Amino acid sequence: MYKFFIVDDEPPFIRAITRLIEDNFDQIQIVGFAYNGETALKKIKENPPDVVITDIKMPKMDGITLLNRINEEMSDTRCVVISGYQDFNYAKQAMKSGVTDYILKPIDRKQFTAVITDLLKEIAGLQQEHEERSILQLYNGKPVKTEDLQRYFRYKKYRACIIQNGLYSSNYSNAAIQPIKLSSFNAHCQRMWQLSFPKKNQIMMVFGYDTHINSGDINQFKQLLDKDITLCLSNEFEEISELKKIVSMLDEIIRYQLIIGKSQLIKAEDVADEIYKPLIDNNKSKKIEVLTKAENFSSMNFLLMEIYKWFVEWEAEQKTQFELEQAIKQIFHMVQRFASQAITVDIIKEFEKQMLTAGTFTDLYIVVHGILVDVFEQYILKDYAAGVGTIEKEIDTYIEQNMNKPISLSSTSEHLNISQPYLSKLMRRFKSLSFNEYVTKKKIDAAEGYMQDYPDMLIKDIAELVGYEDHHYFSRVFKSITGETPSVYRKQHVK
Numbered sequence: 001m002y003k004f005f006i007v008d009d010e011p012p013f014i015r016a017i018t019r020l021i022e023d024n025f026d027q028i029q030i031v032g033f034a035y036n037g038e039t040a041l042k043k044i045k046e047n048p049p050d051v052v053i054t055d056i057k058m059p060k061m062d063g064i065t066l067l068n069r070i071n072e073e074m075s076d077t078r079c080v081v082i083s084g085y086q087d088f089n090y091a092k093q094a095m096k097s098g099v100t101d102y103i104l105k106p107i108d109r110k111q112f113t114a115v116i117t118d119l120l121k122e123i124a125g126l127q128q129e130h131e132e133r134s135i136l137q138l139y140n141g142k143p144v145k146t147e148d149l150q151r152y153f154r155y156k157k158y159r160a161c162i163i164q165n166g167l168y169s170s171n172y173s174n175a176a177i178q179p180i181k182l183s184s185f186n187a188h189c190q191r192m193w194q195l196s197f198p199k200k201n202q203i204m205m206v207f208g209y210d211t212h213i214n215s216g217d218i219n220q221f222k223q224l225l226d227k228d229i230t231l232c233l234s235n236e237f238e239e240i241s242e243l244k245k246i247v248s249m250l251d252e253i254i255r256y257q258l259i260i261g262k263s264q265l266i267k268a269e270d271v272a273d274e275i276y277k278p279l280i281d282n283n284k285s286k287k288i289e290v291l292t293k294a295e296n297f298s299s300m301n302f303l304l305m306e307i308y309k310w311f312v313e314w315e316a317e318q319k320t321q322f323e324l325e326q327a328i329k330q331i332f333h334m335v336q337r338f339a340s341q342a343i344t345v346d347i348i349k350e351f352e353k354q355m356l357t358a359g360t361f362t363d364l365y366i367v368v369h370g371i372l373v374d375v376f377e378q379y380i381l382k383d384y385a386a387g388v389g390t391i392e393k394e395i396d397t398y399i400e401q402n403m404n405k406p407i408s409l410s411s412t413s414e415h416l417n418i419s420q421p422y423l424s425k426l427m428r429r430f431k432s433l434s435f436n437e438y439v440t441k442k443k444i445d446a447a448e449g450y451m452q453d454y455p456d457m458l459i460k461d462i463a464e465l466v467g468y469e470d471h472h473y474f475s476r477v478f479k480s481i482t483g484e485t486p487s488v489y490r491k492q493h494v495k
Contacts, residue, residue, distance in 0.1 A: 001154065001210075002123060003047075006033040007040040007054040007066065008082075017053060017082070017107075024113050027120070037061025041069055048074050048151055050123050056083040067099055076126065076151070078119055082107065127152055135193050135206060138243040153240040155190060155208035160243065162250045164230040165201040167356050168258050168321055201356070204247055209236075228359055230254055230264045258321040261360040279314060279327035288331060292338040297391065300376040301418050304369060307331065308419065315361040325355070328368055335375060347371050369421050377429075391416070391426060399442050404467050409435045443467060444481045447474075448493075451486070455494050459486045 004021065006014050014033050021028050031049055034040035038060040044052065052070060056063035067079055084105040100122075101115045130152045134144045191208035232250045253271050258264070280288075284306075291303040314324060332347045350371055358364040398415055399407055412435070413423045427435045443466040450462045460471040468474035479485050484492065 001029045002027055002051065002120060003031045003049040004028050004051045004053065005031060005040065005044055005049040007035075007037065007052065007058070007063070008033075009035050009055065009058045011035070013055075013105075020107070020109065020112060021116070025116065025120075028116075035059075037063060037066035041066055044070065044074065044077070048077060048147070050078065050127075051119060052077060052079045053082060054079065056081060076130070078123060080115065080119065131191075132193065134240075135195070135243070138241065139195060139204075139247060141244050144241070149239075149241055153208070155210055155240075157209040157211075157236045157238060158240055158243075159189075159207045159209070159234055159236050160246050160250060161205050161207075161231055161233045162247065162254055163203040163205065164232070164254050164258060165203075166228050167201070167260065167358065168255055169200050169356055170255075202251075204250075206240075206243065208240075228261060228263065230258050230262075230266065232257075232266045232268065234268050256320060256322045259318050260321055260324065260358065260364060262318070278330065279310070279319060279323055280330045284310065285330075285334065288334045289338050292335050293340075295340060300372075301422070304372060304419055304422060305417065307368065307372075308365060311361055311365040324361075324364065328355075328364075331368070332371075335372065339375070343375055345374070347375060366421055369419060373422055373425055391418075392430065395423075395438075396442070399439060400446075402467075403443065403446055404465055406467060407439050440477060441481065444478055447478060447486070448482075448489070451490050451494050455490070462486070 006017055008014050008017075018030050018033075021030065031047060032043050034043055036058045037054070040052070040054070041061065052066075054063045054066055058066075063081060063083070067081070070077055070079060079099045080101050080103065081099050082103045082105060100119055103112060103115060130148065134148060134152060137144050189207040190210045193206045195204040195206075197203070232254050234246050234250055237246060249268065253266060253268060257266055257271065287306055288303065291299040291306075294300075310327075314327075319327075328351060329348055332351065336343050336347070351367065354367045354371070355364060358367055394416055395412065398412055409420050409423060413420045416423070418426075424435055427433055427438055431438050433441065447462050447466045450457060450465060454462075459475065463469075463471040463474035466474070468477070475485050478489070482489055
């Protein structure tokens with residue numbers, strides 16, 4: 001509602017202006033009137049209106065003096081002069097005093113409504129600027145004048161929410177305010193503001209209500225939920241000055257309650273104070289210590305498999321992002337502590353950078369797995385160089401024993417009891433090939449051997465022996481590796 005104050009020494013004129021406004025503008029409230037400038041100024045100071053409509057000629061304090069005082073002390077208040085005096089000097093003085101418009105009596109209704117309509121648009125823009133600036137100041141913990149809060153935040157109730165897209169990050173960027181059109185979201189409120197935090201993947205929304213908030217309106221917020229969205233909604237509050245405290249509370253709730261890969265609508269009133277219980281207990285801690293100190297390929301691989309089992313357990317129990325972060329950082333700290341060689345990479349910082357790309361528990365495990373494999377790679381190289389690593393022989397043996405069957409990364413990693421990402425990394429590290437490329441090479445090598453040992457064997461039968469049911473497809477693969485078809489190869493190389 002916009003507040004108007006009327007000043008005129010003729011009571012019938014004040015009643016006429018009041019009726020004219022009430023008949024044409026639902027959004028205007030007449031908050032007071034006075035018959036002279038002196039009384040008007042006192043009342044206006046007590047309760048600053050958005051607009052003052054005043055006459056010029058009045059007792060005690062005339063309209064020009066009143067306009068000057070308003071312009072000096074309440075520059076945001078707009079003034080309209082309605083006078084029966086057509087003298088140009090009056091109009092000139094009024095304009096110098098910051099008057100928005102000068103209307104002559106008797107009033108033309110169309111002219112009056114047009115002037116007020118334009119004035120309301122101007123006030124709306126001015127109010128929006130003040131509101132947005134104040135919202136930013138409140139969020140940043142900066143003081144806002146009490147009179148500004150009373151003037152520009154006249155809503156009876158407020159509600160705030162934070163929308164978290166993906167994982168929580170404590171990396172704040174400078175907030176930028178973005179007003180939302182009511183058509184884009186129906187919260188049954190009269191005003192909405194939005195603050196964006198791109199580096200946190202977070203949006204804050206504040207809602208102003210002229211009436212009591214209907215508890216059923218909570219369903220309106222569900223339309224904002226999407227995959228991997230967490231929305232935390234505050235209780236209603238009456239003073240916008242509480243915004244910083246409210247938003248900090250919502251941010252903390254998300255920090256502790258967010259579950260990876262799950263859409264959530266969290267109401268602040270439903271969140272109880274909980275004691276955080278670490279996920280890495282004494283038993284898990286002992287395993288990390290023993291397996292890290294062993295410093296060999298087998299122990300490292302066993303630790304990775306154990307961590308994978310823990311992730312499966314944590315996902316089933318719907319552990320929060322905060323709990324997972326603390327557990328993972330504890331694992332990394334213990335690895336750094338018990339490794340005999342100094343770990344030069346800041347694995348905690350690397351984890352914090354990579355974790356925000358994770359959308360599921362599996363994604364998060366892959367991040368942790370990759371970091372630990374990089375840390376433990378020195379042990380792999382040591383075993384390999386010393387000739388005690390058996391993983392290469394085990395891979396070759398498995399392929400040879402299953403040559404006539406489909407061989408996948410999944411089946412091989414399961415047989416060897418190592419993870420798929422780790423097996424892929426091993427192949428790239430020691431063979432400079434992907435797993436599938438290496439298997440294909442082994443199969444074609446075997447096919448060449450069959451041709452040498454059994455010159456009369458049909459190409460179709462050789463294809464089946466190395467796991468290809470379609471001998472035409474086998475021929476294409478063979479040529480892509482050797483540069484020759486099987487039949488040409490046999491003529492050229494088999495004696």
